[in-house]
Amino acid sequence: MKRIESVNDFVIKFANVNGxxxxxxxxxxxxxxxxxxIPVSPKNIFxxxxxxLPTWYEVRVxxxxxxxxxxxxxxxLSVNPQSMAQDIRExxxxxxxxxxxxxxxxLRLHRDDISIIGLPLTRICNEQYEDPRQRLxxxxxxxxxxxxxxxxxxxxxxxxxxxxxxxxxxxxxxPNIHALELGHQYVRNNLDCPIGxxxxxxxxxxxxxxxxxxxxxGLGALYGGATVAAWYPITPSTxxxxxxEKYAKRTRIDPGTGRRNYAIVQAEDxxxxxxxxxxxxxxxxxxxxATSGPGVSxxxxxxxxAYFAExxxxxxxxxxxxPSTGMPTRTQQSDIxxxxxxxxxxxxxxxxxxxxxxxxxxxxxxxxxxxxxLQTPIILMTDLDLGMNDNMSEPLAWDDERKxxxxxxxxxxxxxxxxxxxxxLDVDGDAICYRTYPGTHPxxxxxxxxxxxxxxxAVYTEKGEEYEANMLRLLRKWDTINEYVPAPIVVxxxxxTDTAVLYFGTSExxxxxxxxxxxxxxxYLNAMRVRAFPFNREVQEFIQRHKQVFVIEQNRxxxxxxxxxxxxxxxxxxxxxxxxxxxTPISARNIRKQIxxxxxxxxxxxxxxxxALLRTGESR
Amino acid sequence: xSYQLPxxxxxxxxxxxxxxTKADYEGAISTLCAGxxxxxxxxxxxxxxxxxxxxxxxxxxxxxxxCSSKTPTYFLGKSHGFNSVxxxxxxxxxxxxxxxRDLLYMGVSGDGDTASIGMGQFAHIARRNLNMVYxxxxxxxxxxxxxxxxxxxxxxxxxxxxxPNIYSAIDLCGTALQMGATFVARSFSGDKEQLVPLIKAAIxxxxxxxxxxxxxxVTFNNNSKSTKxxxxxxxxxxxxxxxxxxxxHKEITTEYQPGHSHEVTMHDGSSIHLYKVDESLNPxxxxxxxxxxxxxxxxxxxxxxxxxxxxxxxDLHEVLETxxxxxxxxxEADLCPGNKMxxxxxxxxx
Ligand SMILES: Cc1ncc(C[n+]2csc(CCOP(=O)(O)OP(=O)(O)O)c2C)c(N)n1
Ligand code: SF4
Ligand SMILES: [Mg+2]
Numbered sequence: 013m014k015r016i017e018s019v020n021d022f023v024i025k026f027a028n029v030n031g032x033x034x035x036x037x038x039x040x041x042x043x044x045x046x047x048x049x050i051p052v053s054p055k056n057i058f059x060x061x062x063x064x065l066p067t068w069y070e071v072r073v074x075x076x077x078x079x080x081x082x083x084x085x086x087x088x089l090s091v092n093p094q095s096m097a098q099d100i101r102e103x104x105x106x107x108x109x110x111x112x113x114x115x116x117x118x119l120r121l122h123r124d125d126i127s128i129i130g131l132p133l134t135r136i137c138n139e140q141y142e143d144p145r146q147r148l149x150x151x152x153x154x155x156x157x158x159x160x161x162x163x164x165x166x167x168x169x170x171x172x173x174x175x176x177x178x179x180x181x182x183x184x185x186x187p188n189i190h191a192l193e194l195g196h197q198y199v200r201n202n203l204d205c206p207i208g209x210x211x212x213x214x215x216x217x218x219x220x221x222x223x224x225x226x227x228x229x230g231l232g233a234l235y236g237g238a239t240v241a242a243w244y245p246i247t248p249s250t251x252x253x254x255x256x257e258k259y260a261k262r263t264r265i266d267p268g269t270g271r272r273n274y275a276i277v278q279a280e281d282x283x284x285x286x287x288x289x290x291x292x293x294x295x296x297x298x299x300x301x302a303t304s305g306p307g308v309s310x311x312x313x314x315x316x317x318a319y320f321a322e323x324x325x326x327x328x329x330x331x332x333x334x335p336s337t338g339m340p341t342r343t344q345q346s347d348i349x350x351x352x353x354x355x356x357x358x359x360x361x362x363x364x365x366x367x368x369x370x371x372x373x374x375x376x377x378x379x380x381x382x383x384x385x386l387q388t389p390i391i392l393m394t395d396l397d398l399g400m401n402d403n404m405s406e407p408l409a410w411d412d413e414r415k416x417x418x419x420x421x422x423x424x425x426x427x428x429x430x431x432x433x434x435x436x437l438d439v440d441g442d443a444i445c446y447r448t449y450p451g452t453h454p455x456x457x458x459x460x461x462x463x464x465x466x467x468x469x470a471v472y473t474e475k476g477e478e479y480e481a482n483m484l485r486l487l488r489k490w491d492t493i494n495e496y497v498p499a500p501i502v503v504x505x506x507x508x509t510d511t512a513v514l515y516f517g518t519s520e521x522x523x524x525x526x527x528x529x530x531x532x533x534x535x536y537l538n539a540m541r542v543r544a545f546p547f548n549r550e551v552q553e554f555i556q557r558h559k560q561v562f563v564i565e566q567n568r569x570x571x572x573x574x575x576x577x578x579x580x581x582x583x584x585x586x587x588x589x590x591x592x593x594x595x596t597p598i599s600a601r602n603i604r605k606q607i608x609x610x611x612x613x614x615x616x617x618x619x620x621x622x623x624a625l626l627r628t629g630e631s632r
Numbered sequence: 633x634s635y636q637l638p639x640x641x642x643x644x645x646x647x648x649x650x651x652x653t654k655a656d657y658e659g660a661i662s663t664l665c666a667g668x669x670x671x672x673x674x675x676x677x678x679x680x681x682x683x684x685x686x687x688x689x690x691x692x693x694x695x696x697x698x699c700s701s702k703t704p705t706y707f708l709g710k711s712h713g714f715n716s717v718x719x720x721x722x723x724x725x726x727x728x729x730x731x732x733r734d735l736l737y738m739g740v741s742g743d744g745d746t747a748s749i750g751m752g753q754f755a756h757i758a759r760r761n762l763n764m765v766y767x768x769x770x771x772x773x774x775x776x777x778x779x780x781x782x783x784x785x786x787x788x789x790x791x792x793x794x795x796p797n798i799y800s801a802i803d804l805c806g807t808a809l810q811m812g813a814t815f816v817a818r819s820f821s822g823d824k825e826q827l828v829p830l831i832k833a834a835i836x837x838x839x840x841x842x843x844x845x846x847x848x849x850v851t852f853n854n855n856s857k858s859t860k861x862x863x864x865x866x867x868x869x870x871x872x873x874x875x876x877x878x879x880x881h882k883e884i885t886t887e888y889q890p891g892h893s894h895e896v897t898m899h900d901g902s903s904i905h906l907y908k909v910d911e912s913l914n915p916x917x918x919x920x921x922x923x924x925x926x927x928x929x930x931x932x933x934x935x936x937x938x939x940x941x942x943x944x945x946x947d948l949h950e951v952l953e954t955x956x957x958x959x960x961x962x963x964e965a966d967l968c969p970g971n972k973m974x975x976x977x978x979x980x981x982x
Contacts (some may be wrong), residue, residue: 046982047982050683114810117805139950152734207688219978219982220982221978221982222982223979223981224834228915230823231977234967234968234969235968235969236722237962237964237967237968239730239731239959239960239962239967240730240731240959242726242727243722259969262972263969265968268640269955269956270953271953271954271955271956271957272947272952272954273665273959273962273966273967274959275732275949275952275953275954275955276659276952277726277760277952278753279723279756280753280756281752282754283720283723284720284722284723284726284752284753285723286723287716287717287720287722287724287726287753288723288724288727288730289722289728290716290727290729291694291714291716291723291724291725291726291727291728291729291730291731292727292730294714294727294728294731295692295728295729295732295734295735295959295960296731296732296957297725297727297730297731297732297767299730301732307707310679313717314717318716357669358671359981391751407969407974407981408974408977408978408979409969409974410968410970410971410974412970412971414964415964416963416964420679424719448712449712449960450689450692450711450728450732450735451678451689451692451712451732451734451735451966452689453689454687454710455686455689457789458689458709458710458711458712458713459712459713460704460712460713460714460715461712461713461714461715462715463715463716463717464715472705484657506634527716567742598846621917631848
């Protein structure tokens with residue numbers, strides 16, 4: 013057997029039982045590597061269940077800084093008998109399978125092409141601890157200690173982390189360090205270590221941070237000046253408002269009066285949540301709601317009202333696998349169309365596509381400026397992968413000189429001075445009209461907001477030409493919006509090529525890695541990361557410039573491609589799909605395979621994209 | 633800053649403390665059917681706000697969808713208005729009120745808007761005790777979609793279409809009480825003498841104030857077999873008592889007979905004088921209110937007047953402990969923690 017040998021380059025997958033406290037131990041492992049200066053990308057793969065079902069934690073360790081899913085498992089650490097058969101099967105030939113050997117491995121599961129390493133975790137726990145809860149919790153910490161020995165990790169980094177994590181709580185620090193030592197000692201005394209895969213200190217992390225996108229979004233809302241948050245719990249968006257609340261409690265309570273400079277309401281449903289956000293924004297506060305696909309469906313009618321009545325609204329959509337309840341704890345980018353055209357009638361909604369926690373923070377705050385400047389809903393599209401996993405990211409930063417852009421709002425002074433006010437009157441050609449907050453002036457500036465058609469002075473009308481003129485203005489406003497949303501980012505491959513890829517959000521890391529790899533095989537592709545809808549002219553020109561563009565996305569129906577075709581009228585031959593929709597983040601290997609398949613098969617027979625997908629064999 | 637008040641006004645029109653005439657509280661000409669109860673309620677709102685000398689621009693009027701929800705166009709023309717979506721006014725007004733606690737929130741809805749599509753939001757706004765006046769213009773039918781029965785139509789009542797309603801009726805006052813509303817009243821669009829003081833009291837109340845106003849739909853539900861017709865309501869309503877509303881700083885001019893009247897001071901210092909007719913009802917006791925409503929339902933009469941008021945009400949802003957300055961008046965300096973905190977957060981994430 014040829015063992016996999018590598019330094020700072022592997023994928024390890026932990027197989028645990030949900031609700032046994034494994035997450036924090038696994039996190040300890042990933043963060044220790046991060047502190048050793050090695051880029052890591054941990055991903056939680058968890059069931060829609062509170063306790064008892066299998067859950068996995070996959071960590072990509074890669075010195076080159078590729079953070080997307082690579083595909084394939086080099087090391088599996090299994091402490092869950094329920095999933096053991098699957099876990100051992102998944103290990104790549106030459107890889108390693110580490111399991112709780114208190115109970116002997118079922119002979120039927122045995123494989124000759126991998127190294128099988130037994131750790132008597134339950135036995136050690138039973139010998140050490142009386143309390144069943146402790147047995148359960150420390151088992152996880154013990155295997156982290158064992159891994160440290162197997163992979164030659166810096167043990168001091170681990171103990172330092174534990175000390176930081178439980179700062180000041182000696183009664184927690186010592187038992188955890190003891191548990192780490194138990195695992196470490198067992199391996200040292202009983203097994204050959206390190207194994208073929210090992211780690212060593214590196215310097216590839218720089219000043220980066222390890223943060224989940226939802227916390228970054230919550231902070232973005234806080235820094236962006238949100239004062240009203242209305243929401244209804246739904247995975248994977250819940251932790252956005254949790255984070256907003258956590259930091260608001262620290263920074264937004266007036267020390268003198270004890271009163272809060274924010275209000276959070278857990279609404280009765282998503283309809284009410286967005287209704288509250290709209291009501292607050294109408295009244296001049298910055299407000300937001302966070303949800304996922306099912307919530308967006310419920311919010312649809314209100315999104316149409318906000319579009320038509322031109323009320324700033326900020327909605328964070330942390331996407332998950334649909335339709336319906338779908339796979340609620342798995343990731344997807346499958347609400348693109350339902351959000352871009354959310355609501356009945358002719359509607360178009362502004363979408364933002366962050367791809368890192370730093371961008372979640374930046375776009376999360378920017379969304380308020382955009383919503384108020386453009387007087388329309390801003391839907392920030394993230395997903396479970398970015399939102400709920402710790403992602404390596406540029407550190408967060410804020411320019412203290414920055415002022416909020418509150419958009420076109422007439423003050424009492426302006427009204428008093430006799431400025432002409434028509435709520436839907438375009439006075440300067442950008443198709444965005446002035447608004448007033450309720451209560452501004454005793455006799456001037458009041459108007460009636462409604463979802464029914466009205467003229468430029470907000471007076472009800474059913475005249476076709478007035479309705480049409482307003483709808484056309486909204487279309488012109490779309491052009492203005494284009495100038496404000498974040499521009500796409502182009503990565504030129506530096507060679508002459510007529511082929512390119514286009515992606516957005518969490519497909520970035522895997523795409524980048526896939527392209528690097530393809531380049532080593534002589535396949536050169538330019539790349540564009542789209543960061544917003546409306547797509548600006550650069551996107552159109554980029555696609556036009558290339559003969560063929562692969563649109564990489566994480567849904568079944570090629571939704572971004574559909575949107576590109578609808579907005580720019582590109583034909584299906586020009587845009588080819590690279591898709592992943594099994595609920596796991598798209599992997600670099602998957603992208604590479606699909607692109608190669610397209611390139612190989614292209615001059616022979618254009619495949620229907622579903623057929624093409626089937627033929628790629630691998631669905632991950 | 634100072635503002636110019638409108639100069640031209642009829643010399644004989646009475647002005648209130650702010651110098652405004654009633655016309656300053658009116659809206660556009662109504663486009664509802666002639667005789668529609670909703671127009672009378674609009675008139676009562678105008679009168680109450682004028683007599684209370686509320687600055688018109690300090691009121692925000694919000695509604696859902698329906699003939700009733702159209703009425704904000706026809707009153708308080710100098711106030712901002714928001715005609716939202718069907719059944720969802722409660723959430724919109726909740727957000728609005730959170731943004732600016734200093735305005736008066738006047739919500740208007742219909743029985744379809746509130747008791748069917750909006751029942752969920754109605755229940756929840758009551759339990760959150762949002763500081764607002766919530767007026768239901770209750771005609772037992774869907775006026776705007778041409779007269780279908782609504783959920784407040786009584787069993788057996790028949791609209792112009794003719795078929796008696798086969799389902800039991802939702803009593804919005806009862807629902808509001810169950811959900812925790814802190815002010816509950818019922819009135820009749822045809823009884824301004826009762827309705828106007830009730831609206832004033834509802835405005836002064838700090839918390840969620842529901843007034844369920846029976847408001848006949850002359851076009852679809854004013855026929856002889858309807859229990860929401862002018863005639864039926866006139867014949868079957870029984871008032872809890874009459875109420876007189878005395879705003880703060882106003883002299884009490886009426887002579888109150890000792891023993892029969894009950895004076896209550898509201899949180900803003902104004903007072904109401906309640907003449908009880910029905911001795912069995914104590915409107916400051918929820919159990920008594922619920923009992924009285926059940927009794928009247930049993931006897932087939934409509935109980936009108938103030939049904940319940942909680943004088944210790946704590947509204948949503950109190951419960952959430954929000955800043956006394958309106959949230960919409962806060963700026964970067966109040967809201968943004970600045971880069972220094974991010975440096976600390978970053979450090980904790982390495
Ligand atoms: C989502 C939605 N469904 C249905 C309608 C159609 N609709 C408009 S008004 C109305 C009923 C209004 O009844 P009510 O609230 O009692 O008002 P009224 O006209 O009787 O005053 C309905 C069903 C709508 N506007 N929106
Ligand atoms: S249809 Fe009925 S509710 Fe509507 S305006 Fe006419 S009378 Fe009033
Ligand atoms: Mg009605």
